[in-house]
Amino acid sequence: xxxxxxxxxxxxxxxxxxxxxxxxxxxxxxxNVSGVTRDRHYGKCxxxxxxxxxxxxxxxxxxxxxxxxxxIREQVHIAMEEADLLLFMVDSDEGVTPLDQEFxxxxxxxxxxxxxxxxxxxxxxxxESAFEFYEFGLGMVYPVSAMNGSGTGELLDDMVQxxxxxxxxxxxxxxxxxxxxxxxxxxxSSLINAILGxxxxxxxxxxxxxxxxxxxxxxxxxxxLYLVDTAGLRRKARVKENIEFYSTLRAIRAIExxxxxxxMLDATLGMDAQDLNILSTxxxxxxxLVILVNKWDLMEKETNTARDMEKVILERIAxxxxxxxxxxxxxxxxxxxxxxxxxxxxxQEKNKQISTSKLNEVMQVVWARHRPAAxxxxxxxxxxxxxxxxxxxxxxFFVNHPKLIQESYKRYLENQIREHFGFRGxxxxxxxxxxx
Ligand code: GDP
Ligand code: GDP
Numbered sequence: 001x002x003x004x005x006x007x008x009x010x011x012x013x014x015x016x017x018x019x020x021x022x023x024x025x026x027x028x029x030x031x032n033v034s035g036v037t038r039d040r041h042y043g044k045c046x047x048x049x050x051x052x053x054x055x056x057x058x059x060x061x062x063x064x065x066x067x068x069x070x071x072i073r074e075q076v077h078i079a080m081e082e083a084d085l086l087l088f089m090v091d092s093d094e095g096v097t098p099l100d101q102e103f104x105x106x107x108x109x110x111x112x113x114x115x116x117x118x119x120x121x122x123x124x125x126x127x128e129s130a131f132e133f134y135e136f137g138l139g140m141v142y143p144v145s146a147m148n149g150s151g152t153g154e155l156l157d158d159m160v161q162x163x164x165x166x167x168x169x170x171x172x173x174x175x176x177x178x179x180x181x182x183x184x185x186x187x188x189s190s191l192i193n194a195i196l197g198x199x200x201x202x203x204x205x206x207x208x209x210x211x212x213x214x215x216x217x218x219x220x221x222x223x224x225l226y227l228v229d230t231a232g233l234r235r236k237a238r239v240k241e242n243i244e245f246y247s248t249l250r251a252i253r254a255i256e257x258x259x260x261x262x263x264m265l266d267a268t269l270g271m272d273a274q275d276l277n278i279l280s281t282x283x284x285x286x287x288x289l290v291i292l293v294n295k296w297d298l299m300e301k302e303t304n305t306a307r308d309m310e311k312v313i314l315e316r317i318a319x320x321x322x323x324x325x326x327x328x329x330x331x332x333x334x335x336x337x338x339x340x341x342x343x344x345x346x347x348q349e350k351n352k353q354i355s356t357s358k359l360n361e362v363m364q365v366v367w368a369r370h371r372p373a374a375x376x377x378x379x380x381x382x383x384x385x386x387x388x389x390x391x392x393x394x395x396x397f398f399v400n401h402p403k404l405i406q407e408s409y410k411r412y413l414e415n416q417i418r419e420h421f422g423f424r425g426x427x428x429x430x431x432x433x434x435x436x
Contacts, residue, residue, distance in 0.1 A: 003052045003163040004252060005045075006079035007117075008107070009089035010072065010099040011058060014119040018089070018146035019043075019056035022156075042252060044284055047156045052163060053252050055083070057245065074242050076103060080110040082249040085162050087155075090133055092118045092126040092143060104136040113162045118143045121151060175217070176347045178340075179228040179254035181282075182264035183274055184247050187294040190330040191264065192216075192227060195340065220337075221344045228254045244274075255281050260288035260346050260425070262339065267295045267309070267327070271316050279317060286392045288346040288425050290324050292339050297329040319411070322418050324425050346425035352393065354421055356386045359395075366416045375404040383435040394429040402432035 007015045023043035042055040057075050079086060088107050090100050107114050118130035121143035130143040142158070144151035180188045196216060215226040255261050261282045265271055282289050291313060299305060310325045317323065324342050328335045363385050372380040383398040395417065399405060410430055417428060 003084035004082065004249065004256075005052055005054050005085045005087060005159060005163070006057055006083035006249075007054065007087045007089055008057050008076050008079050009087075009103060009117075010097070013089045013091040014146045015058040015089055016041075016056050018087075018117070018119065018144070018152070019054055021146055021149060021152060022054045042248060042281075045156075048160055050160045050163070052084075052159075053256065055079075055249065055252070071242060073102070073106065075245060076106050078242060078246050078249070080107070080112055082246070082253070083112060084164055085159060086110065086112055086114045087117050087159070088114055088138065089117045089119050092121045092130040092133075095129065095132060096135070100136075104138065108136070108138060113164075114138055115155065115158060115162060116141050117155060119146050121145055122148060127151075175224050175226055176260070176344075177215070177226040177228050177258040178260050178262060178343050178347075179258035180262045180264060181251045181254055181278055182292075183266070183269075183272075183278075184243060186264040186266045187330045188264055191292075191294070191328075191336065194330050194333060194336055195220075195227070220340055223344055223347075225344070225347075228258050251278055252281060255285055255287060258287055259350065260290065260343050262290045262292050262343055264292045264294050265313075267293045267299050270309075271313055276316070279320075283320065283427055286427050288343075288350045290326060290339065290343050290346055290425055293325060293327045294330055296327045296334060297332045321415075322424050342425075349423050350392065350426045352421075352423065354387050356384075359387060359421075360384050362420045363413075363416070366413070366420075370412060372399075372405055372409045375401070375406070378404060380404055390429060392427045392429055393423055394431070397430065397432050398435040399432045400435055402434055405432050 007019055009015055019041070022045040041058075042053055044051055045054050057079055086107060088103060090096070116133055116136060116138045118133050118141050121127040121130050122145045127143040130141050133141045142151060142155045144155055146152070180191055182188055196218065215228055217224065217226050219225070255278075263275065263279055263282065265275055279289070279291075293309065293313070296306075306327050309327075313325055314321065314323070324346065326335055326339045326342055328339050330336060363382075367382045372382070374380060378401055381400050383400070385395055385397045388394050388396050395413075397405075397413070410432075414428055414430055417423065417430075
């Protein structure tokens, strides 16, 4: 199960502080992808076995202009439509303010579940004053302190409960889903139009009932699949930050629901922090990935332009490797089918199962050629390896001292698995267990 939780509320109530608390552990992992900026306003949170995405809406409004309040109001509307759960945050220290009242009025009309969070309830006195927020008529008030963490466990318990459980009924679960994601203007809608325009055997466009994402089912390369469309739904947001906020929510949703994401870049702009943020969302959700470099027709081409640009992109996404990069021009219909074909291959790779005998035959040579370094005076021996079921290809190595295996050796094993068995465009998990 997954879902999107949006933290809304006026400035300075502590939204980003709570956000950081929620995603603390995950952030460290995701930020391993080099170049990912620190100013992420969304991330994964894991609580009681449920993972969900948290988005800090405050990060998307600049407070430098006079459209400020209008911008926030618009943002709450977007969050209400796009998120699965709202955390409406107020400040126990300041009490009810007119802007809170206004927010409460908007939020009350929302059909989405809302939890009212009274932040800065650092001590008993403030926890008691949080009761005044019952006047909003939004049900239970959660007094928390984002700063010292009190009350946040109980809040998280109830958030997990409040997240909707059902998946989209109209969409068949076991048919692969491909999402086209990327910055506004990269060419996502154009690509979808180009693909669907050509295809005559579109079955049905389904407009999701609860979630409002659009799935289009069609056949390509002997495979029934869905395109998850994030671009088709355009929305008039007046403020630049809100356009970004909206497209971010859309992208997260599409990524969560897909099997393979096609990340579309604009060749004339290269890869920037926003692209990297989307990319790390794809990876941290365990999805397959293809990078499309679009608008290739606009590039002045020297002999090695594509190869050079591919190199630059792969350097930026290190330590990720083995990600297909396809140079396309949607306008000139160049390599569009190739891109789709590669995405289908990535999907197949993601579901590939290597037999234990084949795996060991190859990997025994690999670990004999380069043995794990001895640690704490102990020799480390790998006994055997097997692929176990998982969201992404997952390999379990049985070892005499699993805890002593070094990160660099784990990377060596991953690289060797990729070299011998492929898994292009797919995240791989590696675990070590005691051989007994
Ligand atoms: P945002 O604008 O809603 O994202 O608010 P911030 O997270 O930036 O927090 C605004 C201010 O409130 C900062 O100075 C925080 O340190 C402070 N703050 C946040 N949470 C708490 C809390 O639980 N208790 C107290 N006393 N201060 C807090
Ligand atoms: P989206 O916001 O990602 O859905 O992007 P659109 O599909 O709306 O495209 C944004 C702009 O880029 C439009 O003006 C397209 O005509 C243009 N565009 C899309 N693909 C290409 C391409 O391959 N080459 C060129 N030159 N322009 C393109």
